[in-house]
Every structure is written in C-alpha cells, then in structure tokens.
Amino acid sequence: MIHFDIVTIFPEVISAYTNSSIVKRAQEKGLIKIDIHNLRDWAIDKHKSVDDTPYGGGPGMVMKVEPIYNCLKELKKENSIVILTSPKGEKLVQSKLHQLSQKKDSHYIILCGHYEGFDQRVHDNLVDWEFSIGEYVLSGGELPALVLVDGITRLISGVLGNEQSLISETFNTDNPDYPTYTKPEIFNNWKVPEVLLSGNHKEIKEWREKKSKLSK
Ligand code: SAH
Secondary structure: OEEEEEEEOOHHHHHHHHOOHHHHHHHHOOOEEEEEEEHHHHOOOOOOOOEEOOOOOOOOOEEOHHHHHHHHHHHOOOOEEEEEEEEEEEEOOHHHHHHHHOOOOOEEEEEOOEOOOEOHHHHHHOOOEEEEOOOOOOOEOHHHHHHHHHHHHOOOOOOOOOOHHHHHOOOOOOOOOOOOOOOOOEEOOEEOOHHHHOOOHHHHHHHHHHHHHHOO
C-alpha cells in the first residue's frame, strides 16, 4: 500500500478533496493511506509561526526550516521519500506518476509551501524530489500535492472500476484518447457518429484509432 503524509498549513483544503470520489474509495479499499498534518504542530514558538521575513530584505515571508525539520524527524521512516511542491521543481508528467504508483510499500511525505516558498536549507538538505505542476505560480502547494496524490492513486491496480480506461488514455500511449459519446443519439441536432451505433467492433476500433491519431 502507498502511504501519503501531507504536510500543510491548510489541512481542510486537503481533506475536502481526499474525502471524496476515487481518492476516498481507494482509502476505503485499503489501497492507499493518507494522513494530513498541520505544520504548525511542529512550530517552535508559542505563536505557532511557520514563516518569517527573508534575510537580506525583500518582499514576503519565507517558510522556516525548523518546523519542517522537526516534522520530518517525526514522520520519516526507512523507506520515506520526501517530496517538495515547488514551481522550480521537475515538471510532473504521466510517466513519473506511473513510476511512483508502481512502487509497493512506498511512503511519500509531501510538503506544501506558501508565501515566498521555503528557506533554501529545506531544498538543500531535507528533500528527495521537487516537482512542479506547470509553469505558473500558485499561492500554495496544496493543489500541486493533490494533483500528485490523485494522479498516482488512480494508477494503482484495483482503484478504478474499469482499468481498461487506463490503457487508451491520453499520455499513456503516443496518441491522445479517442472521443467518447453517450446517450442521447441526437441532441440539439448534434449527432453521435454513425459508426459507434453500428455494433461493428472492427470498424469502431479502426475509427477510434484514426480519431486518436487525428486529435494529436
Ligand atoms: N516565490 C516562489 C513562489 C512561491 S509560491 C517562486 O517565485 O519560485 C508558494 C508555494 O506554492 C511554493 O512553495 C509551492 O509549495 C507552491 N507552488 C506554487 N506554484 C507551484 C507549481 N507550479 N508547482 C508546484 N508547487 C507550486
């Protein structure tokens, strides 16, 4: 089973997502475990502060190193991989999600940043891998952490109702997924392609292959 520890200053943002849909079901099935931690629990002062002003001046606040260090000291196990959300990190791609989903008995500790990001000493000394979900800057690492958890979880065997859907999907093959339709046959004069109603499996397969290549 894959165990995720997510460290954040907004636990409720994480739980809103992890308590629904596929990620929720994967936990219920015992295929993953998610623990959400409030970084403030490891703050070292009575105000529970996890950030401070930058040395050398400049705008914004920086996430302090000590709370992260203390948190990791408590959470880390032998097999842990410490993961940092960062716009400067390695761009997340489907093949990486696949790789992370295939490791049995993994423990991923995901750190969500805020403000100006982390004290550089966190990057330099405490993490194994930094990832970015794209070339844009968000206000916090919660959405990137959830992107990672969701993307890994749905690839774990037994999570999805029908794993056939993983085979043809976009980014798994060289070609994007083929277009899909459901009832009704005609809506607003928009018609479902004739071939899909034909029941001719060979033709349907060929049509899907063609369409999949075309939408690249
Ligand atoms: N000053 C930093 C941005 C900090 S954004 C810079 O210019 O590089 C605050 C936090 O949001 C980061 O620490 C990270 O945890 C998260 N974050 C923002 N954008 C992200 C992205 N594209 N991918 C992953 N994490 C991101």
